[in-house]
Amino acid sequence: MVKCSKSQVRHLKTAVRWKIPAVQRQRIQMVLLRESGMTQPAIAAVMGVSLSTVNRAQMAFDQGGIKALKPKPSGGRLRENMTLAEEKALLARFAKAAGAGEMLNIHDLKAAYEQAIRHPTSNSTIYNLLARHGWRKLMPRPFHPLRDLAAQNDFKKTASHVL
Numbered sequence: 001m002v003k004c005s006k007s008q009v010r011h012l013k014t015a016v017r018w019k020i021p022a023v024q025r026q027r028i029q030m031v032l033l034r035e036s037g038m039t040q041p042a043i044a045a046v047m048g049v050s051l052s053t054v055n056r057a058q059m060a061f062d063q064g065g066i067k068a069l070k071p072k073p074s075g076g077r078l079r080e081n082m083t084l085a086e087e088k089a090l091l092a093r094f095a096k097a098a099g100a101g102e103m104l105n106i107h108d109l110k111a112a113y114e115q116a117i118r119h120p121t122s123n124s125t126i127y128n129l130l131a132r133h134g135w136r137k138l139m140p141r142p143f144h145p146l147r148d149l150a151a152q153n154d155f156k157k158t159a160s161h162v163l
Contacts, residue, residue: 027057027069
């Protein structure tokens with residue numbers, strides 16, 4: 001079925017040669033095959049896609065032209081509780097105390113975060129928030145978990161003679 005003018009067909013044929021995403025090129029080819037007189041089931045068989053994919057591509061072109069055949073971007077923070085700016089503003093309240101050398105209390109931060117989003121959340125959400133904004137744990141552990149006190153004391157007694 002022919003629905004495009006000759007100038008649109010020429011434009012589609014040149015668009016196939018542009019540097020565009022493969023998905024968009026395939027959709028343009030589906031429209032061009034329709035213009036050559038092929039049916040939708042035949043186009044689906046030739047292109048190796050489903051009939052609904054061919055139908056969606058052709059309807060998108062009919063409604064919006066070549067720009068409508070461009071793939072939609074995916075991704076992003078779909079499950080965010082706060083925007084990055086809101087998170088930064090929340091952490092700014094705690095940054096003053098952390099910058100003065102005080103330890104950040106995660107429970108206080110979690111309570112403020114839950115109050116801002118108005119529902120409870122897990123501890124991992126708070127730790128991910130801190131990691132996302134470049135906060136990290138700078139306090140060293142007070143001792144090694146596998147330390148040997150007897151060996152340390154022996155070293156202290158004998159090390160002064162060696163040096």
